[in-house]
Amino acid sequence: xxxxxxxxxxxxxxxxxxAARTDPGRRREANxxxxxxxxxxxxxxxxDGMGGHVAxxxxxxxxxxxxxxxxxxxxxxxxxxxxxxxxxxxAGDRLGAALVxxxxxxxxxxxxxxxxxxxxxxxxxxxxxxGDITLAHVGDSRAYRWRAGHLTQLTSDHSWVExxxxxxxxxxxxxxxxxxxxxxxxxxxxxxxxxxxxxALALEQGDRIxxxxxxxxxxxxxxxxxxxxxxxxxSHETCDELVRRANNAGGPDNVTVxxxxxxxx
Ligand code: CA
Numbered sequence: 001x002x003x004x005x006x007x008x009x010x011x012x013x014x015x016x017x018x019a020a021r022t023d024p025g026r027r028r029e030a031n032x033x034x035x036x037x038x039x040x041x042x043x044x045x046x047x048d049g050m051g052g053h054v055a056x057x058x059x060x061x062x063x064x065x066x067x068x069x070x071x072x073x074x075x076x077x078x079x080x081x082x083x084x085x086x087x088x089x090x091a092g093d094r095l096g097a098a099l100v101x102x103x104x105x106x107x108x109x110x111x112x113x114x115x116x117x118x119x120x121x122x123x124x125x126x127x128x129x130x131g132d133i134t135l136a137h138v139g140d141s142r143a144y145r146w147r148a149g150h151l152t153q154l155t156s157d158h159s160w161v162e163x164x165x166x167x168x169x170x171x172x173x174x175x176x177x178x179x180x181x182x183x184x185x186x187x188x189x190x191x192x193x194x195x196x197x198x199x200a201l202a203l204e205q206g207d208r209i210x211x212x213x214x215x216x217x218x219x220x221x222x223x224x225x226x227x228x229x230x231x232x233x234x235s236h237e238t239c240d241e242l243v244r245r246a247n248n249a250g251g252p253d254n255v256t257v258x259x260x261x262x263x264x265x
Pocket of ligand 1: 253
C-alpha cells in the first residue's frame, strides 16, 4: 500500500461509536453542560460551563461548537492534506489548536457583552484520526477507560481538591465531600493563560472511554461507575444508569456522560 503510513496503521484503526446522555440533575433548573458526539469526525466532547445567569450555558456551548467547527474545517494530516495551522497537523495539534481558538472566541464574546464577564467552561475531548487518538482536557471534566473489567481514570482534575489529594492532605472520599470540591484551577475563560493538557491514547478492541462532567464523578465513586459499566447492555442504557446513579445520590449538579466504544476495523 502506498502513502505516508505503514499498513499496520490500517490494521489497528479503530471505529468509534458512542451513546450520550445529559440531565440537569435534581437541584438545578438549567443545564450548563454541553457535549458533542461526532462519530463522522471522530470527535467527542463534554464541557461544563460556569457563570451567572445563562453565561455558563453560553460558555460550554460556544466552546463545544467552536471545537467541532474547527475540527470539521481543518483536514487531518492523516488524510494527506496540509495542516491548516502550522505544526505537524496531528490529532493532538488539531485538538489543542481548536481549544485555543475556542478560548479566543470566548474572550471576544466577553469583550462584547459585560453580562458575560466571568463565564468559563471546563472541557474534556477525544479526537481520533487514522490510528492517532488524542485526549485533551481543561478543568475537572474527566475521561475514564474501561478495559477488560477494570476502570482507569485517564485525566487528572485541574482542581483545588485534586491538588490536596496529591499532596496527601485529603483522601479521594474527603475530596468528594469537600465544600470546595467544585473549585477548578484551570478553565477555558478567555484568558491569555489557557493551559490544555493533551495526551496520546492507545485503544484496543472493546475498550470503552467515558467522558463525564463532575456532576457524575463528584457524587458517584469510581467503584459505582465500574459497577454500571460491568453490566453487559447497550451503551445508551449504561448512560441512563450512570445518570440515574448521580440523581439517586441527590443529583446536586448537571450531569453529562458520553460513552465511546472502540471497534477494530
Ligand atoms: Ca458541574
